Amino acid sequence: MARTPSNMLALGTRAPHFELPDTVSNQILSLENLKGKNGTVVMFICNHCPFVVHVNKELVKIAKEYNSEGVSFIAISSNDVENYPQDAPDLMTEHAKENEYPFPYLYDESQEVAKAYDAACTPDFYLFDSDLMLTYRGQLDNSRPDNGIPVTGEDLRKAIQHTLKQTAINFTQKPSIGCNIKWKNKNV
Incomplete structure (x- = not known):
C-alpha cells in the first residue's frame, strides 16, 4: 500500500472552478452548482484505494450530518482509468450507489481539476467556507487501514x-x- 501525503494547498486559496460529469446523475455539474451555503468539502477519492474504502462509511455519515447545516460534499475521482480500469466512470456509478453516497461523484478525466487543487492522494480533503476560501486541507482523522485507530472523522x-x-x-x-x-x- 503506497502512502502518499497531501500537498497541503495554502490556506485562504479560493476553490478552483470546475465543471465535471457526475457519474450518478449523468449531468455536468460545476462548483458553483454544488457549493454549500455555509461550506463546501471537496474530496479526491476513488473506487479501489484501501484508504478510501477504509473511510467510506464515515464520509457518508459526515456528509449526511452536515448537509442539513448548509455544507455540501463533492467527491472527485481523477485516476487514470486506462491503467486503473477499476476506477472507470461506470464503476464509479456502481460504487456510489453501493456506498449510498449522498453527494455527487465526479469524473476528472483530464486530471486538470486534481492539478488545480494540487491533490496528491486518495482520500484528499479540502474544506472551503461560504466564500469558497480554503479553511482546511488534510486528513479525515488519524485512522489508517492498518493502525487499529477507529474512523471518527474527528479532524x-x-x-x-x-x-x-x-x-x-x-x-x-x-x-x-x-x-x-x-x-x-x-x-506530473
Whole structure:
C-alpha cells in the first residue's frame, strides 16, 4: 500500500472552478452548482484505494450530518482509468450507489481539476467556507487501514465546526495519507 501525503494547498486559496460529469446523475455539474451555503468539502477519492474504502462509511455519515447545516460534499475521482480500469466512470456509478453516497461523484478525466487543487492522494480533503476560501486541507482523522485507530472523522468534523462558526481552525492540520493519484503522465 503506497502512502502518499497531501500537498497541503495554502490556506485562504479560493476553490478552483470546475465543471465535471457526475457519474450518478449523468449531468455536468460545476462548483458553483454544488457549493454549500455555509461550506463546501471537496474530496479526491476513488473506487479501489484501501484508504478510501477504509473511510467510506464515515464520509457518508459526515456528509449526511452536515448537509442539513448548509455544507455540501463533492467527491472527485481523477485516476487514470486506462491503467486503473477499476476506477472507470461506470464503476464509479456502481460504487456510489453501493456506498449510498449522498453527494455527487465526479469524473476528472483530464486530471486538470486534481492539478488545480494540487491533490496528491486518495482520500484528499479540502474544506472551503461560504466564500469558497480554503479553511482546511488534510486528513479525515488519524485512522489508517492498518493502525487499529477507529474512523471518527474527528479532524474534518472539527474543521467543519470551526468553519460554520466562522472561527479560526486552531489545531494542527495534518496531511491526509493515501494512495497516490494515478496520473496519466508520470512526470506530473
